[in-house]
Amino acid sequence: MSPLATQLADIVGSRYVLTRPAETFVYTADGLPGYRRQPTLVVMPGTRDEVVGVVRLLAAHKVAFVPRGAGTGLSGGALADGAVLLALHRLRRILAIDPENRLAVVEPGVVNASLSRATASHGLHYAPDPSSQAACTIGGNVAENAGGPHCLKYGVTMNHILAVTAVLPDGSVATLGSADGEAPGYDLAGTFTGSEGCFGVALDVTVRLTRNPEAVRTLLADFTSIDDAARAVSAIVATGIVPAALEMMDQPTIRAVEASIYAAGYPVDAAAVLLIEVDGLAAGVEPDVALVDALCRQHGARTVRIARDDAERARLWQGRKKAFGAMGRIAPHLVVQDAVVPRTKLPHVMATIGAIAARHHVTVCNVFHAGDGNLHPNIAYNADDAAESARVHAAMREIMTLCVEVGGSVTGEHGIGLDKLDYMPLIFPEASLAAMCRLREVFDPERRANPGKVVPIRSCREWAGVPATRVARA
Amino acid sequence: MPDELAVTAPRAERVVARDAADVAGFVRDARDTGAAVRLAGRGTWLEAGGRVAAARHLDLSSLTGITEYVPGDLTLTARAGTTLAEIADATAAHGQWLPLDPFGDARGTLGATLATASAGPLGASVGLPRDVAVGVSFVSGDGEVIQGGGRVVKNVAGFDLVRLTIGAWGTLGAIVEATVRLRARPEADETFCVTVPPERDAIATLLANVRNAALEPLAAELLSPACAAGLGLGHRPVLLVRLAGNATGVHHQRSTLSKLATTAPAPSDTWSRLAQSDPVAGLVARVSRRPSELVRLWTTAISLGDVDAHATLARGIVRLRLPAPPAHDLFGTFDAADHWIIERAPLSWTARPGRMAPASDDLSRRIRLAFDSTGILNPGILDL
Numbered sequence A: 001m002s003p004l005a006t007q008l009a010d011i012v013g014s015r016y017v018l019t020r021p022a023e024t025f026v027y028t029a030d031g032l033p034g035y036r037r038q039p040t041l042v043v044m045p046g047t048r049d050e051v052v053g054v055v056r057l058l059a060a061h062k063v064a065f066v067p068r069g070a071g072t073g074l075s076g077g078a079l080a081d082g083a084v085l086l087a088l089h090r091l092r093r094i095l096a097i098d099p100e101n102r103l104a105v106v107e108p109g110v111v112n113a114s115l116s117r118a119t120a121s122h123g124l125h126y127a128p129d130p131s132s133q134a135a136c137t138i139g140g141n142v143a144e145n146a147g148g149p150h151c152l153k154y155g156v157t158m159n160h161i162l163a164v165t166a167v168l169p170d171g172s173v174a175t176l177g178s179a180d181g182e183a184p185g186y187d188l189a190g191t192f193t194g195s196e197g198c199f200g201v202a203l204d205v206t207v208r209l210t211r212n213p214e215a216v217r218t219l220l221a222d223f224t225s226i227d228d229a230a231r232a233v234s235a236i237v238a239t240g241i242v243p244a245a246l247e248m249m250d251q252p253t254i255r256a257v258e259a260s261i262y263a264a265g266y267p268v269d270a271a272a273v274l275l276i277e278v279d280g281l282a283a284g285v286e287p288d289v290a291l292v293d294a295l296c297r298q299h300g301a302r303t304v305r306i307a308r309d310d311a312e313r314a315r316l317w318q319g320r321k322k323a324f325g326a327m328g329r330i331a332p333h334l335v336v337q338d339a340v341v342p343r344t345k346l347p348h349v350m351a352t353i354g355a356i357a358a359r360h361h362v363t364v365c366n367v368f369h370a371g372d373g374n375l376h377p378n379i380a381y382n383a384d385d386a387a388e389s390a391r392v393h394a395a396m397r398e399i400m401t402l403c404v405e406v407g408g409s410v411t412g413e414h415g416i417g418l419d420k421l422d423y424m425p426l427i428f429p430e431a432s433l434a435a436m437c438r439l440r441e442v443f444d445p446e447r448r449a450n451p452g453k454v455v456p457i458r459s460c461r462e463w464a465g466v467p468a469t470r471v472a473r474a
Numbered sequence B: 001m002p003d004e005l006a007v008t009a010p011r012a013e014r015v016v017a018r019d020a021a022d023v024a025g026f027v028r029d030a031r032d033t034g035a036a037v038r039l040a041g042r043g044t045w046l047e048a049g050g051r052v053a054a055a056r057h058l059d060l061s062s063l064t065g066i067t068e069y070v071p072g073d074l075t076l077t078a079r080a081g082t083t084l085a086e087i088a089d090a091t092a093a094h095g096q097w098l099p100l101d102p103f104g105d106a107r108g109t110l111g112a113t114l115a116t117a118s119a120g121p122l123g124a125s126v127g128l129p130r131d132v133a134v135g136v137s138f139v140s141g142d143g144e145v146i147q148g149g150g151r152v153v154k155n156v157a158g159f160d161l162v163r164l165t166i167g168a169w170g171t172l173g174a175i176v177e178a179t180v181r182l183r184a185r186p187e188a189d190e191t192f193c194v195t196v197p198p199e200r201d202a203i204a205t206l207l208a209n210v211r212n213a214a215l216e217p218l219a220a221e222l223l224s225p226a227c228a229a230g231l232g233l234g235h236r237p238v239l240l241v242r243l244a245g246n247a248t249g250v251h252h253q254r255s256t257l258s259k260l261a262t263t264a265p266a267p268s269d270t271w272s273r274l275a276q277s278d279p280v281a282g283l284v285a286r287v288s289r290r291p292s293e294l295v296r297l298w299t300t301a302i303s304l305g306d307v308d309a310h311a312t313l314a315r316g317i318v319r320l321r322l323p324a325p326p327a328h329d330l331f332g333t334f335d336a337a338d339h340w341i342i343e344r345a346p347l348s349w350t351a352r353p354g355r356m357a358p359a360s361d362d363l364s365r366r367i368r369l370a371f372d373s374t375g376i377l378n379p380g381i382l383d384l
């Protein structure tokens, strides 16, 4: 063991410091397929004090570190290249549930879905629901400002974070935001949310809880053209109904799902399906369901199926939530994108993505949060085939450029991490990137927290500009 | 309040900016000469926050105009000096609205509303500036035009400069343009007056019942007798509840509400009259804690006498509107841990509590300097 490892072991116990390659192997990858990075070691504190102790020790040694929750991130944010990986999954206590004020205080390693399970007896849930919610952590959600299907109506992580206690990279502990009255001054909780582990480590998070809806109705509308489905989305959004969720899956995605163990009974001959959920007070739901149903049919839906019971509803959602996993089965590698476009541009963008895919002879699977224009064009491919890889990456670059050109963003919920650094200059002028660097330096003057992520600017002088070598998945 | 303005910025050199480049040029020049700059929208609320001593006054109210509005996208981009009224008119034509309802009249500007993070009763549901804004352009204290966020409703690219500038009171930059998310107007949008019993326990029971009932109010605001009287609702405590959605849903919610207490329709302009009935002089202050403390805050507030007060239930905020600061120690009447925000106070009143949460002071100060390295923008407005 290195002297640093020994000192870390003094804080967390030697079981919780991993140094041998065989032990650290699972920590060399996160949810972003195709990348591996080797951390110098992995440290797994079990309490808040241990986290603070570890961060202080790393500060004293001027060692870079990368916080990690469940490692489900899709932009490579939790990859540590020659840095210490600070794993937070052992901090998984729910510290308080306050039903009267509809809030909870949780440690960062609490798994998203377990929070909603724990609050269910109060008729409450934690609304942001990334499709990875069975595994991902609240700390990771805060760091990525994660979204999810139901964020269309309920808002993304940022809208649900009231306060964060964080240990800053220099080892000082700061309380950001307030759950106990209006916090005057800068919105530091909002600013920390989405900072991708670059501003420090969340030690506890105070989140808003949402009342469970009295009634929920889930519809599956199937279309023979993507264009019709996209137009139906625009029509629904324009009515003023805010569905709880409004998701689209195209034919390649439907086929991947139906061929997997998550088969949901989606029509495999449909060009696209919309999975729509309307929720709220029982009395108000039925008129909205009727209107959504009618709008889908007006825009060419062949059928609109309404889930009869919770089991059918769960099955329809299972297919959607496991769609990435299902795609992973059809080829060894997967590029996952996360662009956002203005909602009126959806028909144009979907048609153009189809044309780009055809031109490059690649298959794009689209599964996405259509209601807020957040696309996930994914391409499954074989990275060992150099020619295919080149075509896939060229197609993706074109797709991302298209989304930016129509006024969009390069990431709606997965974060920039390592994977999307290249795209940042497409959407932000130099002065904005420099301002982001300066903000980071306030939190982390030595740039030791998740170095090399998020802002690719030369003035930050921390990123060489070369995407790391891709290695085949083991 | 032109006279207050004169007091705030005596003999200040005034410049009206026409575009972002003007703002950038003005700020750079001020920085190079070490002159502090007071940023102003329409200048209706310059006495808010700490006192600003600035030799230069930059008027942003001429940066007007909606620069992009595609109704189907439910987003709108406008220059900072555009008034909320202009936005309301433009969006109403397409059956949409911007759910920001800060106190004051609708001629307040978008830029100032975001810079001060001002929210009204809709803040209880959909109307918080931090939730509504998706992008901002601002000129930093170093004269650079910086863009945060974008024009789409979901965006996590880069660090969040939008949340940072909202509520920064101009100390990080002058907002020159912003993109906000809109909503489609609901089919039904109705406001009801609910009769509130006088006793503390009965109030608590009513509020708990409203909270736990099958209701999803867009706004629920408790009014003191003086406040209700000012709105022509009679000199009695009243709970104003705004219900919106499809007609069937609103109808059902109304009957749910009437089972809890006597309920009558309120005139549709009640909310705008509430927003516009702030005293022109005197003290306007908000006190807040977690919502479960609201009944205590409320009882303390109305024990001050026949005061004009209203409370946003879901946010745990009581807003006091007093003709003059009370002679006795106002803050001492409340719990020491209650949070105060002074919206408006006579300049002679020196009893203001600090604005910033102490734990964040150092971080906030350093953030300020990262965007305004010489500290020239609105110095003193926040305790930094």
Ligand SMILES: Cc1cc2nc3c(=O)[nH]c(=O)nc-3n(C[C@H](O)[C@H](O)[C@H](O)COP(=O)(O)OP(=O)(O)OC[C@H]3O[C@@H](n4cnc5c(N)ncnc54)[C@H](O)[C@@H]3O)c2cc1C
Binding pocket: A030, A031, A066, A067, A068, A069, A070, A071, A072, A073, A074, A076, A077, A078, A088, A108, A109, A129, A130, A131, A132, A135, A136, A137, A138, A139, A140, A141, A142, A143, A144, A145, A146, A147, A148, A149, A196, A197, A198, A200, A201, A202, A203, A324, A325, A413, A414, A450
């Ligand atoms: C199948 C699948 C589906 C997904 N669906 C969605 C979706 O619908 N919506 C969505 O938004 N995302 C989705 N994701 C992406 C991912 O699950 C989210 O980004 C999630 O928030 C990551 O949480 P995590 O705990 O796994 O974080 P990690 O991957 O471990 O880390 C992510 C980032 O957070 C930082 N971090 C972690 N913990 C902390 C902490 N305590 N303090 C500071 N920084 C920290 C890390 O440094 C890293 O930068 C999906 C991923 C998969 C694999």
